[in-house]
Amino acid sequence: MAKHELAKRASKWMEGTGPQSDIVLTSRIRLARNLKSIPFPHLLNDEGQKEVIDKVVQAVNTTTVTGTFGKMDMLLLEYLSPLEKQILVEKHLISPAFAEKKKGGVALNADETVSIMVNEEDHLRVQLLMPAFQLEETWKAADILDDALEQTVDYAFHEERGYLTACPTNLGTGLRASVMVHLPALVLTKQAKKILGSLPQLGLAVRGFYGEGSEAQGNLYQISNQITLGLTEEEIINNITLVVQQLIDQERSARNRLKEELYHQIDDKVNRAYGILANARIISSEEALKLLSDLRLGIDLGMIKDVDPQILNEMISFIQPGLLQGSQGKTMNAGERDLTRAKVIRTKLAQQRR
Amino acid sequence: MLCDNCKQKEANVHITKIVNHEKTSINLCEDCAREYQEQIGFAQPTFSFHKFLAGLLEQPTMMPGKPGISTEGTKCPKCGTTRQIFSQCGKLGCDQCFDTFAAGLSPLIKRVHGRERHTGKVPKRSGQDIMLKKRLENLKRKLQELVIKEEFEEAAKVRDQIRELERGNC
Ligand SMILES: [Zn+2]
Numbered sequence: 001m002a003k004h005e006l007a008k009r010a011s012k013w014m015e016g017t018g019p020q021s022d023i024v025l026t027s028r029i030r031l032a033r034n035l036k037s038i039p040f041p042h043l044l045n046d047e048g049q050k051e052v053i054d055k056v057v058q059a060v061n062t063t064t065v066t067g068t069f070g071k072m073d074m075l076l077l078e079y080l081s082p083l084e085k086q087i088l089v090e091k092h093l094i095s096p097a098f099a100e101k102k103k104g105g106v107a108l109n110a111d112e113t114v115s116i117m118v119n120e121e122d123h124l125r126v127q128l129l130m131p132a133f134q135l136e137e138t139w140k141a142a143d144i145l146d147d148a149l150e151q152t153v154d155y156a157f158h159e160e161r162g163y164l165t166a167c168p169t170n171l172g173t174g175l176r177a178s179v180m181v182h183l184p185a186l187v188l189t190k191q192a193k194k195i196l197g198s199l200p201q202l203g204l205a206v207r208g209f210y211g212e213g214s215e216a217q218g219n220l221y222q223i224s225n226q227i228t229l230g231l232t233e234e235e236i237i238n239n240i241t242l243v244v245q246q247l248i249d250q251e252r253s254a255r256n257r258l259k260e261e262l263y264h265q266i267d268d269k270v271n272r273a274y275g276i277l278a279n280a281r282i283i284s285s286e287e288a289l290k291l292l293s294d295l296r297l298g299i300d301l302g303m304i305k306d307v308d309p310q311i312l313n314e315m316i317s318f319i320q321p322g323l324l325q326g327s328q329g330k331t332m333n334a335g336e337r338d339l340t341r342a343k344v345i346r347t348k349l350a351q352q353r354r
Numbered sequence: 355m356l357c358d359n360c361k362q363k364e365a366n367v368h369i370t371k372i373v374n375h376e377k378t379s380i381n382l383c384e385d386c387a388r389e390y391q392e393q394i395g396f397a398q399p400t401f402s403f404h405k406f407l408a409g410l411l412e413q414p415t416m417m418p419g420k421p422g423i424s425t426e427g428t429k430c431p432k433c434g435t436t437r438q439i440f441s442q443c444g445k446l447g448c449d450q451c452f453d454t455f456a457a458g459l460s461p462l463i464k465r466v467h468g469r470e471r472h473t474g475k476v477p478k479r480s481g482q483d484i485m486l487k488k489r490l491e492n493l494k495r496k497l498q499e500l501v502i503k504e505e506f507e508e509a510a511k512v513r514d515q516i517r518e519l520e521r522g523n524c
Protein backbone atom coordinates (compact mmCIF):
# COMPACT_ATOMS: atom_id res chain seq x y z
CA MET A 1 0.00 0.00 0.00
CA ALA A 2 1.32 3.40 -0.92
CA LYS A 3 1.59 5.47 2.22
CA HIS A 4 -0.32 8.47 0.94
CA GLU A 5 -3.45 6.32 0.75
CA LEU A 6 -3.64 6.20 4.53
CA ALA A 7 -5.00 9.73 4.68
CA LYS A 8 -7.25 9.45 1.64
CA ARG A 9 -9.07 6.21 2.14
CA ALA A 10 -11.93 5.84 4.59
CA SER A 11 -12.08 2.88 6.97
CA LYS A 12 -14.96 0.45 6.67
CA TRP A 13 -16.34 1.62 10.02
CA MET A 14 -16.89 5.12 8.63
CA GLU A 15 -19.53 3.79 6.23
CA GLY A 16 -21.78 3.81 9.26
CA THR A 17 -24.34 1.33 7.98
CA GLY A 18 -25.68 -1.71 9.81
CA PRO A 19 -27.87 -2.64 12.78
CA GLN A 20 -28.91 0.27 15.00
CA SER A 21 -26.44 2.56 13.28
CA ASP A 22 -28.54 5.56 14.38
CA ILE A 23 -27.00 5.17 17.85
CA VAL A 24 -24.05 2.79 17.61
CA LEU A 25 -21.11 3.95 15.51
CA THR A 26 -18.70 1.04 15.88
CA SER A 27 -18.24 -2.41 17.35
CA ARG A 28 -14.72 -3.43 18.18
CA ILE A 29 -12.96 -6.57 19.40
CA ARG A 30 -9.40 -6.60 20.55
CA LEU A 31 -7.46 -9.74 21.49
CA ALA A 32 -4.18 -9.58 23.42
CA ARG A 33 -1.85 -12.42 22.44
CA ASN A 34 1.77 -13.28 23.14
CA LEU A 35 4.14 -15.77 21.60
CA LYS A 36 5.31 -18.77 23.56
CA SER A 37 8.81 -18.63 25.12
CA ILE A 38 9.61 -15.11 23.90
CA PRO A 39 9.92 -12.32 26.52
CA PHE A 40 7.22 -9.66 26.28
CA PRO A 41 7.95 -6.60 24.08
CA HIS A 42 9.24 -4.27 26.82
CA LEU A 43 12.13 -6.71 27.42
CA LEU A 44 13.05 -7.22 23.76
CA ASN A 45 15.94 -5.53 21.98
CA ASP A 46 15.64 -4.43 18.33
CA GLU A 47 16.58 -7.86 17.08
CA GLY A 48 14.07 -9.59 19.31
CA GLN A 49 11.34 -7.19 18.21
CA LYS A 50 12.16 -7.82 14.58
CA GLU A 51 11.91 -11.56 15.14
CA VAL A 52 8.36 -11.13 16.46
CA ILE A 53 7.39 -8.91 13.51
CA ASP A 54 8.79 -11.49 11.08
CA LYS A 55 6.73 -14.22 12.70
CA VAL A 56 3.57 -12.16 12.46
CA VAL A 57 4.28 -11.25 8.82
CA GLN A 58 4.55 -14.94 8.10
CA ALA A 59 1.29 -15.65 9.95
CA VAL A 60 -0.76 -12.96 8.18
CA ASN A 61 0.49 -13.98 4.75
CA THR A 62 -0.98 -17.48 4.85
CA THR A 63 -3.90 -18.20 2.53
CA THR A 64 -6.04 -19.05 5.56
CA VAL A 65 -5.76 -15.43 6.64
CA THR A 66 -5.72 -13.67 3.27
CA GLY A 67 -8.53 -15.88 1.91
CA THR A 68 -10.92 -14.49 4.51
CA PHE A 69 -9.58 -11.04 5.36
CA GLY A 70 -7.72 -10.05 2.21
CA LYS A 71 -4.13 -9.06 1.75
CA MET A 72 -2.44 -7.57 4.80
CA ASP A 73 0.26 -4.90 4.75
CA MET A 74 2.75 -4.59 7.59
CA LEU A 75 3.61 -0.94 8.25
CA LEU A 76 6.75 -0.52 10.35
CA LEU A 77 6.65 2.32 12.86
CA GLU A 78 10.25 3.30 12.13
CA TYR A 79 9.29 4.18 8.54
CA LEU A 80 6.13 6.08 9.40
CA SER A 81 6.14 9.85 9.86
CA PRO A 82 4.61 11.37 13.02
CA LEU A 83 1.70 12.52 10.84
CA GLU A 84 1.05 9.02 9.53
CA LYS A 85 1.09 7.62 13.05
CA GLN A 86 -1.35 10.31 14.12
CA ILE A 87 -3.67 9.36 11.27
CA LEU A 88 -3.61 5.72 12.39
CA VAL A 89 -4.58 6.83 15.90
CA GLU A 90 -7.39 9.03 14.57
CA LYS A 91 -8.73 6.11 12.58
CA HIS A 92 -8.64 3.99 15.75
CA LEU A 93 -6.23 1.54 14.13
CA ILE A 94 -3.42 1.93 16.69
CA SER A 95 -3.35 3.13 20.29
CA PRO A 96 -1.90 6.53 21.22
CA ALA A 97 0.72 4.76 23.37
CA PHE A 98 1.80 2.65 20.39
CA ALA A 99 2.23 5.75 18.22
CA GLU A 100 4.90 6.98 20.66
CA LYS A 101 7.01 3.88 20.09
CA LYS A 102 9.98 3.74 17.72
CA LYS A 103 9.89 0.03 16.91
CA GLY A 104 6.91 -2.13 16.21
CA GLY A 105 4.57 -2.66 13.32
CA VAL A 106 0.92 -2.70 12.40
CA ALA A 107 -0.64 -5.10 9.91
CA LEU A 108 -3.67 -3.69 8.10
CA ASN A 109 -6.07 -5.17 5.56
CA ALA A 110 -7.55 -3.13 2.72
CA ASP A 111 -10.81 -1.98 4.33
CA GLU A 112 -9.06 -1.47 7.67
CA THR A 113 -11.44 -3.79 9.52
CA VAL A 114 -8.38 -5.73 10.69
CA SER A 115 -5.39 -4.15 12.38
CA ILE A 116 -2.77 -6.10 14.27
CA MET A 117 -0.41 -4.08 16.43
CA VAL A 118 2.87 -5.93 16.88
CA ASN A 119 5.00 -5.23 19.97
CA GLU A 120 2.63 -2.86 21.69
CA GLU A 121 2.31 -3.95 25.32
CA ASP A 122 1.87 -7.51 24.07
CA HIS A 123 3.37 -9.21 21.02
CA LEU A 124 0.04 -9.07 19.22
CA ARG A 125 -3.00 -6.90 19.66
CA VAL A 126 -5.48 -8.21 17.14
CA GLN A 127 -8.27 -5.75 16.42
CA LEU A 128 -11.47 -6.05 14.39
CA LEU A 129 -13.40 -2.84 13.90
CA MET A 130 -16.81 -2.82 12.23
CA PRO A 131 -19.55 -0.22 11.76
CA ALA A 132 -22.79 -0.23 13.80
CA PHE A 133 -23.93 -2.67 16.46
CA GLN A 134 -22.60 -6.08 15.48
CA LEU A 135 -20.43 -7.17 18.34
CA GLU A 136 -21.22 -10.84 17.94
CA GLU A 137 -20.30 -10.89 14.25
CA THR A 138 -17.16 -8.92 15.03
CA TRP A 139 -16.19 -11.44 17.71
CA LYS A 140 -16.82 -14.33 15.30
CA ALA A 141 -14.52 -12.74 12.74
CA ALA A 142 -11.87 -12.15 15.42
CA ASP A 143 -12.16 -15.76 16.54
CA ILE A 144 -11.62 -16.98 12.96
CA LEU A 145 -8.61 -14.69 12.50
CA ASP A 146 -7.18 -15.80 15.85
CA ASP A 147 -7.46 -19.47 14.84
CA ALA A 148 -5.91 -18.74 11.45
CA LEU A 149 -2.94 -16.94 13.05
CA GLU A 150 -2.50 -19.75 15.54
CA GLN A 151 -1.86 -22.17 12.70
CA THR A 152 1.48 -20.42 12.20
CA VAL A 153 2.47 -19.06 15.62
CA ASP A 154 2.49 -20.64 19.09
CA TYR A 155 0.65 -18.57 21.67
CA ALA A 156 1.68 -18.27 25.31
CA PHE A 157 -1.15 -19.99 27.14
CA HIS A 158 -1.54 -21.17 30.71
CA GLU A 159 -4.07 -23.71 31.89
CA GLU A 160 -5.35 -21.54 34.73
CA ARG A 161 -4.53 -18.01 33.58
CA GLY A 162 -5.53 -18.46 29.96
CA TYR A 163 -3.83 -16.32 27.32
CA LEU A 164 -0.83 -14.74 29.02
CA THR A 165 -0.41 -10.96 28.81
CA ALA A 166 2.16 -8.49 30.07
CA CYS A 167 -0.43 -6.72 32.19
CA PRO A 168 -2.53 -8.87 34.54
CA THR A 169 -5.66 -6.89 33.63
CA ASN A 170 -5.79 -8.57 30.21
CA LEU A 171 -5.26 -12.18 31.33
CA GLY A 172 -7.62 -15.00 30.51
CA THR A 173 -9.44 -14.32 27.27
CA GLY A 174 -7.31 -11.26 26.45
CA LEU A 175 -10.58 -9.96 25.04
CA ARG A 176 -11.63 -6.33 25.11
CA ALA A 177 -14.96 -5.72 23.42
CA SER A 178 -16.06 -2.14 22.94
CA VAL A 179 -18.94 -0.29 21.42
CA MET A 180 -19.01 3.39 20.52
CA VAL A 181 -22.38 5.00 21.12
CA HIS A 182 -23.78 8.44 20.30
CA LEU A 183 -26.00 9.57 23.18
CA PRO A 184 -27.06 13.19 22.54
CA ALA A 185 -30.57 12.83 23.98
CA LEU A 186 -29.39 11.24 27.23
CA VAL A 187 -26.91 14.10 27.61
CA LEU A 188 -29.54 16.76 26.80
CA THR A 189 -32.00 15.27 29.27
CA LYS A 190 -29.20 15.10 31.88
CA GLN A 191 -29.49 11.35 32.33
CA ALA A 192 -26.18 10.34 30.76
CA LYS A 193 -23.99 10.79 33.84
CA LYS A 194 -26.31 8.83 36.06
CA ILE A 195 -26.79 5.96 33.64
CA LEU A 196 -23.19 5.74 32.49
CA GLY A 197 -22.01 6.11 36.08
CA SER A 198 -23.67 2.85 36.97
CA LEU A 199 -21.85 0.86 34.28
CA PRO A 200 -18.63 0.26 36.27
CA GLN A 201 -20.76 -1.67 38.72
CA LEU A 202 -21.68 -4.01 35.89
CA GLY A 203 -18.03 -4.60 35.05
CA LEU A 204 -18.02 -2.12 32.17
CA ALA A 205 -15.79 0.89 31.57
CA VAL A 206 -16.90 4.16 29.97
CA ARG A 207 -14.51 6.36 28.01
CA GLY A 208 -14.58 9.25 25.61
CA PHE A 209 -14.08 9.10 21.85
CA TYR A 210 -10.30 8.74 21.90
CA GLY A 211 -10.03 6.26 24.71
CA GLU A 212 -8.53 6.45 28.14
CA GLY A 213 -8.60 9.88 29.69
CA SER A 214 -10.24 11.57 26.74
CA GLU A 215 -13.34 13.64 27.26
CA ALA A 216 -16.67 12.61 25.86
CA GLN A 217 -16.62 15.02 22.94
CA GLY A 218 -19.56 15.06 20.60
CA ASN A 219 -21.67 13.00 23.01
CA LEU A 220 -19.71 9.92 21.98
CA TYR A 221 -18.90 7.23 24.52
CA GLN A 222 -17.00 3.98 24.35
CA ILE A 223 -18.32 1.16 26.48
CA SER A 224 -16.04 -1.82 27.11
CA ASN A 225 -15.64 -4.82 29.41
CA GLN A 226 -13.23 -4.58 32.32
CA ILE A 227 -12.97 -8.21 33.31
CA THR A 228 -11.20 -10.57 30.93
CA LEU A 229 -10.64 -13.66 33.08
CA GLY A 230 -13.11 -16.17 34.47
CA LEU A 231 -15.78 -15.53 31.85
CA THR A 232 -16.03 -17.13 28.43
CA GLU A 233 -15.74 -14.92 25.37
CA GLU A 234 -19.45 -15.47 24.68
CA GLU A 235 -20.37 -14.39 28.22
CA ILE A 236 -18.33 -11.21 27.86
CA ILE A 237 -19.93 -10.37 24.51
CA ASN A 238 -23.36 -11.19 25.85
CA ASN A 239 -23.00 -9.00 28.95
CA ILE A 240 -21.93 -5.96 27.04
CA THR A 241 -24.51 -6.53 24.30
CA LEU A 242 -27.32 -6.63 26.86
CA VAL A 243 -26.15 -3.47 28.61
CA VAL A 244 -25.61 -1.55 25.37
CA GLN A 245 -29.07 -2.58 24.15
CA GLN A 246 -30.45 -1.08 27.36
CA LEU A 247 -28.53 2.13 26.69
CA ILE A 248 -29.87 2.23 23.14
CA ASP A 249 -33.43 1.80 24.38
CA GLN A 250 -32.95 4.59 26.92
CA GLU A 251 -31.47 6.89 24.29
CA ARG A 252 -34.37 6.12 21.93
CA SER A 253 -36.99 6.92 24.50
CA ALA A 254 -35.16 10.12 25.46
CA ARG A 255 -35.11 11.10 21.76
CA ASN A 256 -38.84 10.48 21.49
CA ARG A 257 -39.49 12.55 24.57
CA LEU A 258 -37.39 15.41 23.25
CA LYS A 259 -39.31 15.30 19.99
CA GLU A 260 -42.68 15.30 21.70
CA GLU A 261 -42.04 17.76 24.49
CA LEU A 262 -39.41 20.13 23.14
CA TYR A 263 -39.88 19.89 19.39
CA HIS A 264 -39.26 23.56 18.54
CA GLN A 265 -36.27 23.94 20.85
CA ILE A 266 -34.58 20.86 19.41
CA ASP A 267 -35.56 21.76 15.85
CA ASP A 268 -33.98 25.16 16.45
CA LYS A 269 -30.84 23.73 18.05
CA VAL A 270 -30.09 21.21 15.29
CA ASN A 271 -30.80 23.64 12.47
CA ARG A 272 -28.56 26.26 14.06
CA ALA A 273 -25.82 23.62 14.14
CA TYR A 274 -26.49 22.92 10.47
CA GLY A 275 -26.36 26.61 9.70
CA ILE A 276 -23.00 27.10 11.39
CA LEU A 277 -21.43 24.00 9.86
CA ALA A 278 -22.65 25.00 6.40
CA ASN A 279 -21.34 28.56 6.68
CA ALA A 280 -18.51 28.82 9.19
CA ARG A 281 -15.13 30.00 7.88
CA ILE A 282 -13.09 29.04 10.96
CA ILE A 283 -13.89 26.09 13.18
CA SER A 284 -12.01 24.13 15.87
CA SER A 285 -12.32 20.35 16.07
CA GLU A 286 -14.11 20.59 19.43
CA GLU A 287 -16.75 22.94 18.08
CA ALA A 288 -17.11 20.91 14.90
CA LEU A 289 -17.59 17.69 16.81
CA LYS A 290 -20.21 19.25 19.06
CA LEU A 291 -22.14 20.67 16.10
CA LEU A 292 -21.82 17.46 14.06
CA SER A 293 -23.38 15.64 17.00
CA ASP A 294 -26.30 18.11 16.98
CA LEU A 295 -26.64 17.81 13.20
CA ARG A 296 -26.71 14.03 13.41
CA LEU A 297 -29.42 14.19 16.09
CA GLY A 298 -31.43 16.40 13.77
CA ILE A 299 -31.06 13.89 10.94
CA ASP A 300 -32.01 10.98 13.20
CA LEU A 301 -35.12 12.85 14.44
CA GLY A 302 -36.17 13.68 10.88
CA MET A 303 -35.77 17.42 11.42
CA ILE A 304 -32.98 17.68 8.85
CA LYS A 305 -33.68 15.79 5.66
CA ASP A 306 -31.11 16.64 3.03
CA VAL A 307 -27.98 15.43 4.83
CA ASP A 308 -26.63 11.87 4.96
CA PRO A 309 -26.48 10.39 8.49
CA GLN A 310 -23.01 8.97 7.77
CA ILE A 311 -21.63 12.49 7.79
CA LEU A 312 -20.96 12.11 11.51
CA ASN A 313 -19.02 8.85 11.14
CA GLU A 314 -16.90 10.14 8.31
CA MET A 315 -16.36 13.68 9.55
CA ILE A 316 -15.49 12.86 13.18
CA SER A 317 -12.25 11.41 11.88
CA PHE A 318 -11.63 13.63 8.88
CA ILE A 319 -11.81 16.83 10.93
CA GLN A 320 -9.04 15.61 13.26
CA PRO A 321 -5.68 17.38 12.83
CA GLY A 322 -3.77 14.43 11.34
CA LEU A 323 -6.32 13.33 8.77
CA LEU A 324 -7.09 16.92 7.86
CA GLN A 325 -3.45 17.59 7.00
CA GLY A 326 -2.98 14.18 5.40
CA SER A 327 -5.96 14.51 3.09
CA GLN A 328 -4.80 17.98 2.00
CA GLY A 329 -1.27 16.67 1.51
CA LYS A 330 0.45 19.40 3.52
CA THR A 331 1.32 20.35 7.06
CA MET A 332 -0.68 23.19 8.58
CA ASN A 333 -0.57 25.16 11.82
CA ALA A 334 -3.61 25.33 14.09
CA GLY A 335 -4.96 28.48 12.44
CA GLU A 336 -4.70 27.03 8.95
CA ARG A 337 -6.31 23.82 10.13
CA ASP A 338 -9.32 25.69 11.53
CA LEU A 339 -9.77 27.41 8.15
CA THR A 340 -9.38 24.18 6.19
CA ARG A 341 -11.63 22.23 8.53
CA ALA A 342 -14.45 24.73 8.02
CA LYS A 343 -13.95 24.49 4.26
CA VAL A 344 -13.92 20.68 4.20
CA ILE A 345 -17.19 20.55 6.15
CA ARG A 346 -18.82 23.27 4.02
CA THR A 347 -17.86 21.47 0.83
CA LYS A 348 -19.14 18.13 2.11
CA LEU A 349 -22.50 19.61 3.08
CA ALA A 350 -22.80 21.49 -0.23
CA GLN A 351 -22.16 18.24 -2.17
CA GLN A 352 -24.92 16.48 -0.28
CA ARG A 353 -27.49 19.18 -0.88
CA ARG A 354 -27.08 18.88 -4.61
CA MET B 355 -34.06 5.69 52.61
CA LEU B 356 -31.05 7.86 53.43
CA CYS B 357 -27.90 8.09 51.31
CA ASP B 358 -25.26 5.51 52.32
CA ASN B 359 -22.51 8.06 51.92
CA CYS B 360 -23.59 11.37 53.48
CA LYS B 361 -26.46 9.89 55.48
CA GLN B 362 -28.28 13.22 55.14
CA LYS B 363 -30.12 13.38 51.86
CA GLU B 364 -32.68 11.04 50.38
CA ALA B 365 -31.09 8.21 48.36
CA ASN B 366 -32.60 8.04 44.91
CA VAL B 367 -29.79 6.39 42.97
CA HIS B 368 -29.51 2.67 43.55
CA ILE B 369 -26.44 0.89 42.28
CA THR B 370 -26.21 -2.86 42.26
CA LYS B 371 -22.76 -4.26 42.35
CA ILE B 372 -22.15 -7.84 41.31
CA VAL B 373 -18.87 -9.47 42.21
CA ASN B 374 -18.60 -13.26 42.15
CA HIS B 375 -22.34 -13.63 41.71
CA GLU B 376 -22.93 -11.80 44.96
CA LYS B 377 -25.17 -8.80 44.85
CA THR B 378 -24.64 -5.80 47.06
CA SER B 379 -26.48 -2.55 46.61
CA ILE B 380 -25.38 0.96 47.26
CA ASN B 381 -27.93 3.72 47.74
CA LEU B 382 -26.84 7.26 47.12
CA CYS B 383 -28.29 10.71 46.83
CA GLU B 384 -27.87 12.49 43.49
CA ASP B 385 -24.92 14.57 44.68
CA CYS B 386 -22.98 11.65 46.09
CA ALA B 387 -23.81 9.55 43.05
CA ARG B 388 -22.35 12.20 40.78
CA GLU B 389 -19.18 12.30 42.83
CA TYR B 390 -19.00 8.53 42.89
CA GLN B 391 -19.37 8.44 39.12
CA GLU B 392 -16.68 11.04 38.65
CA GLN B 393 -14.34 9.01 40.80
CA ILE B 394 -14.66 5.71 39.02
CA GLY B 395 -16.61 6.22 35.83
CA PHE B 396 -13.88 7.82 33.80
CA ALA B 397 -10.19 7.18 33.77
CA GLN B 398 -8.20 10.16 34.91
CA PRO B 399 -5.31 11.18 32.69
CA THR B 400 -2.80 11.55 35.53
CA PHE B 401 -3.64 8.21 37.02
CA SER B 402 -0.98 5.56 36.41
CA PHE B 403 -2.79 2.31 36.09
CA HIS B 404 0.28 0.13 36.12
CA LYS B 405 1.60 1.74 39.29
CA PHE B 406 -1.77 1.23 40.86
CA LEU B 407 -1.72 -2.45 39.92
CA ALA B 408 1.81 -2.94 41.12
CA GLY B 409 0.74 -1.36 44.41
CA LEU B 410 -1.78 -4.13 44.83
CA LEU B 411 1.02 -6.67 44.64
CA GLU B 412 2.80 -4.77 47.41
CA GLN B 413 0.05 -5.85 49.78
CA PRO B 414 1.11 -8.69 52.06
CA THR B 415 0.94 -11.86 50.03
CA MET B 416 0.50 -14.20 52.98
CA MET B 417 -2.29 -16.53 52.19
CA PRO B 418 -4.39 -18.46 54.68
CA GLY B 419 -2.97 -21.91 55.21
CA LYS B 420 0.36 -20.97 53.70
CA PRO B 421 1.93 -18.72 56.31
CA GLY B 422 5.14 -17.01 55.44
CA ILE B 423 5.05 -17.54 51.70
CA SER B 424 6.25 -14.43 50.02
CA THR B 425 7.55 -13.83 46.50
CA GLU B 426 9.92 -11.13 47.77
CA GLY B 427 13.27 -11.34 46.05
CA THR B 428 12.24 -13.97 43.53
CA LYS B 429 13.68 -13.58 40.08
CA CYS B 430 12.25 -15.12 36.93
CA PRO B 431 14.87 -17.60 35.63
CA LYS B 432 13.85 -16.98 32.04
CA CYS B 433 13.53 -13.22 31.62
CA GLY B 434 15.16 -11.88 34.78
CA THR B 435 12.13 -9.90 35.91
CA THR B 436 12.17 -9.43 39.67
CA ARG B 437 9.37 -8.57 41.98
CA GLN B 438 10.84 -5.10 42.36
CA ILE B 439 10.74 -4.58 38.60
CA PHE B 440 7.15 -5.74 38.47
CA SER B 441 6.30 -3.35 41.31
CA GLN B 442 7.73 -0.49 39.29
CA CYS B 443 6.15 -1.11 35.90
CA GLY B 444 3.24 -3.42 36.67
CA LYS B 445 4.15 -5.73 33.81
CA LEU B 446 5.18 -9.35 33.79
CA GLY B 447 8.20 -10.21 31.61
CA CYS B 448 7.41 -13.55 29.99
CA ASP B 449 5.24 -16.66 30.18
CA GLN B 450 7.51 -18.16 32.84
CA CYS B 451 6.85 -15.20 35.18
CA PHE B 452 3.35 -16.52 35.82
CA ASP B 453 4.82 -19.55 37.57
CA THR B 454 7.66 -17.64 39.22
CA PHE B 455 5.31 -15.13 40.82
CA ALA B 456 2.31 -17.44 41.11
CA ALA B 457 1.79 -16.95 44.84
CA GLY B 458 1.91 -13.17 44.69
CA LEU B 459 -0.15 -12.96 41.53
CA SER B 460 -3.08 -14.98 42.78
CA PRO B 461 -4.56 -12.37 45.12
CA LEU B 462 -3.83 -9.62 42.59
CA ILE B 463 -5.64 -11.47 39.80
CA LYS B 464 -8.52 -12.14 42.12
CA ARG B 465 -8.79 -8.47 43.01
CA VAL B 466 -8.74 -7.39 39.37
CA HIS B 467 -11.03 -10.01 37.86
CA GLY B 468 -12.94 -11.43 40.82
CA ARG B 469 -11.89 -14.87 39.65
CA GLU B 470 -8.70 -16.81 39.10
CA ARG B 471 -9.40 -19.49 36.49
CA HIS B 472 -9.70 -19.02 32.75
CA THR B 473 -12.87 -20.59 31.36
CA GLY B 474 -12.76 -19.31 27.79
CA LYS B 475 -11.13 -20.30 24.55
CA VAL B 476 -8.18 -22.69 24.41
CA PRO B 477 -5.77 -22.33 21.48
CA LYS B 478 -5.87 -25.40 19.28
CA ARG B 479 -2.14 -26.06 18.96
CA SER B 480 -0.57 -24.47 22.04
CA GLY B 481 -3.46 -25.77 24.09
CA GLN B 482 -3.05 -29.34 22.86
CA ASP B 483 -0.56 -30.32 25.58
CA ILE B 484 -2.84 -28.89 28.20
CA MET B 485 -5.87 -30.74 26.95
CA LEU B 486 -3.86 -33.96 26.73
CA LYS B 487 -2.57 -33.46 30.27
CA LYS B 488 -6.13 -32.94 31.49
CA ARG B 489 -7.35 -36.09 29.78
CA LEU B 490 -4.48 -38.11 31.21
CA GLU B 491 -5.17 -36.80 34.70
CA ASN B 492 -8.81 -37.75 34.41
CA LEU B 493 -8.01 -41.23 33.11
CA LYS B 494 -5.45 -41.86 35.86
CA ARG B 495 -7.97 -40.83 38.49
CA LYS B 496 -10.51 -43.15 36.93
CA LEU B 497 -7.97 -46.00 36.87
CA GLN B 498 -7.31 -45.61 40.58
CA GLU B 499 -11.00 -45.64 41.39
CA LEU B 500 -11.53 -48.79 39.33
CA VAL B 501 -8.62 -50.55 41.00
CA ILE B 502 -9.99 -49.69 44.44
CA LYS B 503 -13.38 -51.03 43.39
CA GLU B 504 -11.60 -54.13 42.02
CA GLU B 505 -13.13 -53.70 38.57
CA PHE B 506 -10.00 -54.98 36.89
CA GLU B 507 -11.46 -55.61 33.46
CA GLU B 508 -12.51 -51.96 33.11
CA ALA B 509 -9.24 -50.84 34.68
CA ALA B 510 -7.23 -52.68 32.03
CA LYS B 511 -9.11 -50.84 29.30
CA VAL B 512 -8.40 -47.50 30.92
CA ARG B 513 -4.73 -48.43 31.38
CA ASP B 514 -4.50 -49.18 27.65
CA GLN B 515 -6.05 -45.80 26.86
CA ILE B 516 -3.48 -44.08 29.07
CA ARG B 517 -0.61 -45.92 27.36
CA GLU B 518 -1.91 -44.99 23.96
CA LEU B 519 -2.22 -41.32 24.89
CA GLU B 520 1.26 -41.26 26.42
CA ARG B 521 2.75 -42.88 23.36
CA GLY B 522 1.10 -40.27 21.15
CA ASN B 523 2.59 -37.60 23.35
CA CYS B 524 6.19 -38.61 22.51
ZN1 LIG C 1 -25.37 11.64 49.80
Ligand SMILES: [Zn+2]
Binds near residue numbers: 431447448450451452
Ligand atom coordinates in the same frame (compact mmCIF):
# COMPACT_ATOMS: atom_id res chain seq x y z
ZN1 LIG D 1 9.77 -14.03 33.17
